[in-house]
Amino acid sequence: MGVSVRAASPEALRDALGPLVGGRVRAAAEGDSVAGVRPAAVAEPGDEAAVAAVLALADREGLKVLPRGGGTQLGLGHPPAGGDILLDLGRLGAVVEYAPGDLTVTAQAGLRLTDLQAALAKEGQWLALDPALPLAATIGGIVATNASGPRRLRYGGVRDQIIGVRVARPDGTIARGGGKVVKNVAGFDLPKLFTGALGTLGVIIDATFRLYPIPAASRTVVLTAPEPAPLCDLTLRIIGSTLIASAIDVYGDTTSSEGPRLAVRFEGRRRRLRIRRGAWSRWRVILAQGRGPCAAKRRIGSSGAGCPSIRPGRPSPGWSAAPRSSCC
Amino acid sequence: MTVTDPAETAAPPVDYAQLARELEAVVGPQGLIARPEQLRVYEADGLVAYRQTPALVTLPATTEEVQGVVRLCHRYGVPYVPRGSGTGLSGGAMPVAGSVVIGLSRMQRILDVDIPNQRVVVQPGVLNLWVTQRVAPHGYYYAPDPSSQQVCSIGGNVAENSGGAHCLKYGFTVNHVLGLRVVLPGGDVVDLGGPTLDSPGYDLTGIFVGSEGLLGVCTEITLRIVRKAEAVELLLAAFPTIDGAGEAVSGIIGAGIVPAAAEIMDALAIEAAEAAVHAGYPPDAGAILLVELDGHPTEVAAQYARVEALCRRAGATELRKARDAEERLLMWKGRKAAFAAAGRISPNYIVQDGVIPRTLLPQVLRDIAALGADYGLRVANVFHAGDGNLHPLVLYDDRNEGEEHRAEELAGEILKICVGYGGSITGEHGVGMEKRGYMPVMFSEADMETHQMIRCAFNPGNLCNPGKVYPTPRLCGEVPGKYRPHPLELAGVADRF
Ligand SMILES: Cc1cc2nc3c(=O)[nH]c(=O)nc-3n(C[C@H](O)[C@H](O)[C@H](O)COP(=O)(O)OP(=O)(O)OC[C@H]3O[C@@H](n4cnc5c(N)ncnc54)[C@H](O)[C@@H]3O)c2cc1C
Numbered sequence: 100m101g102v103s104v105r106a107a108s109p110e111a112l113r114d115a116l117g118p119l120v121g122g123r124v125r126a127a128a129e130g131d132s133v134a135g136v137r138p139a140a141v142a143e144p145g146d147e148a149a150v151a152a153v154l155a156l157a158d159r160e161g162l163k164v165l166p167r168g169g170g171t172q173l174g175l176g177h178p179p180a181g182g183d184i185l186l187d188l189g190r191l192g193a194v195v196e197y198a199p200g201d202l203t204v205t206a207q208a209g210l211r212l213t214d215l216q217a218a219l220a221k222e223g224q225w226l227a228l229d230p231a232l233p234l235a236a237t238i239g240g241i242v243a244t245n246a247s248g249p250r251r252l253r254y255g256g257v258r259d260q261i262i263g264v265r266v267a268r269p270d271g272t273i274a275r276g277g278g279k280v281v282k283n284v285a286g287f288d289l290p291k292l293f294t295g296a297l298g299t300l301g302v303i304i305d306a307t308f309r310l311y312p313i314p315a316a317s318r319t320v321v322l323t324a325p326e327p328a329p330l331c332d333l334t335l336r337i338i339g340s341t342l343i344a345s346a347i348d349v350y351g352d353t354t355s356s357e358g359p360r361l362a363v364r365f366e367g368r369r370r371r372l373r374i375r376r377g378a379w380s381r382w383r384v385i386l387a388q389g390r391g392p393c394a395a396k397r398r399i400g401s402s403g404a405g406c407p408s409i410r411p412g413r414p415s416p417g418w419s420a421a422p423r424s425s426c427c
Numbered sequence: 428m429t430v431t432d433p434a435e436t437a438a439p440p441v442d443y444a445q446l447a448r449e450l451e452a453v454v455g456p457q458g459l460i461a462r463p464e465q466l467r468v469y470e471a472d473g474l475v476a477y478r479q480t481p482a483l484v485t486l487p488a489t490t491e492e493v494q495g496v497v498r499l500c501h502r503y504g505v506p507y508v509p510r511g512s513g514t515g516l517s518g519g520a521m522p523v524a525g526s527v528v529i530g531l532s533r534m535q536r537i538l539d540v541d542i543p544n545q546r547v548v549v550q551p552g553v554l555n556l557w558v559t560q561r562v563a564p565h566g567y568y569y570a571p572d573p574s575s576q577q578v579c580s581i582g583g584n585v586a587e588n589s590g591g592a593h594c595l596k597y598g599f600t601v602n603h604v605l606g607l608r609v610v611l612p613g614g615d616v617v618d619l620g621g622p623t624l625d626s627p628g629y630d631l632t633g634i635f636v637g638s639e640g641l642l643g644v645c646t647e648i649t650l651r652i653v654r655k656a657e658a659v660e661l662l663l664a665a666f667p668t669i670d671g672a673g674e675a676v677s678g679i680i681g682a683g684i685v686p687a688a689a690e691i692m693d694a695l696a697i698e699a700a701e702a703a704v705h706a707g708y709p710p711d712a713g714a715i716l717l718v719e720l721d722g723h724p725t726e727v728a729a730q731y732a733r734v735e736a737l738c739r740r741a742g743a744t745e746l747r748k749a750r751d752a753e754e755r756l757l758m759w760k761g762r763k764a765a766f767a768a769a770g771r772i773s774p775n776y777i778v779q780d781g782v783i784p785r786t787l788l789p790q791v792l793r794d795i796a797a798l799g800a801d802y803g804l805r806v807a808n809v810f811h812a813g814d815g816n817l818h819p820l821v822l823y824d825d826r827n828e829g830e831e832h833r834a835e836e837l838a839g840e841i842l843k844i845c846v847g848y849g850g851s852i853t854g855e856h857g858v859g860m861e862k863r864g865y866m867p868v869m870f871s872e873a874d875m876e877t878h879q880m881i882r883c884a885f886n887p888g889n890l891c892n893p894g895k896v897y898p899t900p901r902l903c904g905e906v907p908g909k910y911r912p913h914p915l916e917l918a919g920v921a922d923r924f
Pocket residue numbers: 472473508509510511512513514515516518519520531551572573574575578579580581582583584585586587588589590591592639640641643644645646855856892913915916921922923924
């Protein structure tokens with residue numbers, strides 16, 4: 100290539116990109132800016148080869164590439180030091196391989212979490228990640244930002260679920276790390292390196308995860324207190340007890356109408372949850388050990404079954420990402 | 428990317444006598460081993476078929492001393508090999524020619540125990556089981572439990588990302604390491620990760636765990652500890668065929684139950700185990716399945732009933748429940764002795780470590796049996812059934828002309844079968860020296876070149892544990908070595924699992 104496409108013009112860049120991505124290239128709109136950086140072109144590759152071709156071109160020409168999934172977390176990290184091509188991965192939206200019996204799935208980077216969860220729910224399974232904005236967030240973005248939600252307490256974060264990754268290196272070379280089996284120690288753990296790397300090491304093409312069965316039932320209990328400290332204290336007590344909570348969140352503050360709250364979620368078979376509810380006596384022990392203010396300001400809940408401080412509640416917004424589970 | 432192999436570059440001859448004097452100034456006289464007969468102690472790890480005497484062995488006692496040793500090695504251009512307890516089964520801690528071994532066995536202190544935050548900080552030479560022993564009075568334990576746990580070090584566990592029978596439910600070493608202090612090649616000391624779950628930036632802890640000593644020497648580790656379960660139950664189910672046992676495991680997992688452990692043994696493995704330890708396994712079973720459940724007592728009871736029903740549906744001919752901890756131990760004993768027990772039914776054997784998607788077990792075992800028949804050799808199988816980790820034992824007799832070679836070839840072919848079904852060449856023993864020739868079966872040139880970029884970022888001079896994990900062209904196609912009992916096994920201190 101004689102003249103640098105970058106030196107030429109944004110149009111020349113888009114002309115050069117067009118054939119690589121089947122014509123799916125356009126000028127950037129205002130909404131395509133990343134932290135104030137407006138790229139010259141938006142390219143929408145439809146497959147791995149197209150991603151590789153765009154990156155190889157950029158590498159040759161010294162162009163800067165900004166990968167984008169659902170665009171929900173582009174503000175994370177330092178603002179990019181310039182950007183020529185915005186690489187929109189939304190068309191890489193396939194479930195590559197789903198093995199329900201092995202509880203593993205390989206999904207392309209642009210697949211939205213909500214769509215993946217819907218596909219998995221048909222088999223009664225889910226990817227045990229509940230990050231914010233599941234409707235928009237994509238698999239690639241979730242991995243790149245190491246996004247997780249309240250239930251990381253029980254299931255771990257992205258690094259604990261990801262078992263394989265395919266990436267395009269900045270020079271366009273496609274490389275793989277890990278595999279599609281849950282136990283595997285062959286070679287460096289590339290999947291973990293790309294988790295939370297914010298797209299700075301290359302572009303994620305697809306990722307493989309271990310899956311979990313969707314719990315048959317889910318119950319959340321919410322506690323209030325005049326200030327957060329006793330709730331935090333209680334959190335440590337719950338974690339240190341034999342109760343197995345899926346998630347524990349302390350949220351709200353003294354200025355909010357309901358005050359600081361502590362939400363604790365339990366999941367499992369219906370029968371097991373009844374057992375957990377039957378274990379209120381243990382809750383009471385835990386609560387009684389709590390420092391004064393928490394115990395003092397217990398709310399009497401109608402369904403508290405004799406345990407005054409516990410009432411069914413509506414927890415924090417990020418809490419709702421549970422697939423097909425019910426909150427009482 | 429250019430990868431420098433110290434063995435290939437014509438380096439000027441090293442003055443080892445001078446290096447030894449300088450090392451001694453760093454680690455003191457007790458920290459340096461230079462006498463040939465003492466050096467031989469370090470010539471192999473658990474893969475005893477591979478041997479190489481090191482030039483020198485150092486036993487540093489602090490991070491600063493490790494740093495001093497690493498700096499000297501770099502100044503002299505001498506390769507160095509980190510070593511924990513030397514129980515690794517793939518030759519990861521085997522010295523390379525002219526190398527300095529950095530043994531961590533003098534760094535054995537538990538530095539901090541923080542029960543409310545469920546974490547413990549240890550030095551790398553601390554033995555796996557010590558962590559559990561230390562926190563057990565508080566109702567906690569350290570979850571990754573390789574069967575070498577009485578003797579293997581946490582530093583070695585970190586380097587191998589070791590697992591145990593219970594990693595099906597509780598995860599591997601990497602899921603339990605929060606932070607690391609590492610002496611990088613070159614000598615810089617860095618802290619990776621931290622005391623909490625997420626540290627901002629790259630997951631360098633994640634990449635260091637399982638890196639088999641290629642990325643530096645870790646000198647401090649922050650571990651998570653786990654609350655001990657209130658109840659444990661163990662079920663033994665006998666099946667006429669291995670297919671039935673596999674079907675039962677699929678049924679259990681399909682029902683949303685995650686057992687603490689699920690182990691299958693085939694008829695040949697049962698025969699060997701019975702001959703060795705008399706665990707009382709049903710003698711004419713085609714396969715047995717061991718399922719351990721743990722958690723809340725009522726929940727465990729409910730799950731147990733369910734598991735029993737699923738086993739029955741899959742054709743179990745006999746179901747046994749361990750009545751107490753003692754009986755549990757006995758039932759586990761046969762399984763834990765299975766590797767060493769192969770010696771009862773065959774003069775020699777190779778222990779293989781491959782992974783397959785769990786649901787393909789019956790198919791893969793049929794392929795392995797057919798292949799064995801082609802080679803005229805028997806293969807016994809023990810299997811971490813929940814996560815698809817297969818340990819085929821290739822039986823042979825080295826007194827028969829050419830049989831050892833055929834066995835080695837068969838062991839290699841089995842790995843290829845695993846990869847062909849979408850699996851891996853190693854689930855827990857690591858690649859090390861032994862399996863580096865098989866990495867190209869699983870990974871493309873581009874994959875491995877990319878992995879090398881990580882190596883080069885941490886260890887550009889390739890002095891830190893060179894020649895391990897990734898093949899060099901000269902060594903492609905090497906076949907794994909035969910099983911020889913580890914001295915620990917002979918002494919009855921540990922069983923392979
Ligand atoms: C009888 C027997 C049973 C076994 N059972 C299991 C099992 O159930 N599950 C399992 O996963 N493994 C098992 N193993 C394998 C072995 O015990 C594990 O791999 C263990 O983690 C090795 O620990 P080590 O201290 O002996 O390490 P070593 O063998 O000394 O070293 C292993 C690797 O770690 C590196 N290394 C050691 N310390 C450090 C450090 N501080 N910093 C950087 N790198 C370091 C070495 O260079 C080497 O590459 C078994 C082995 C035997 C002999």
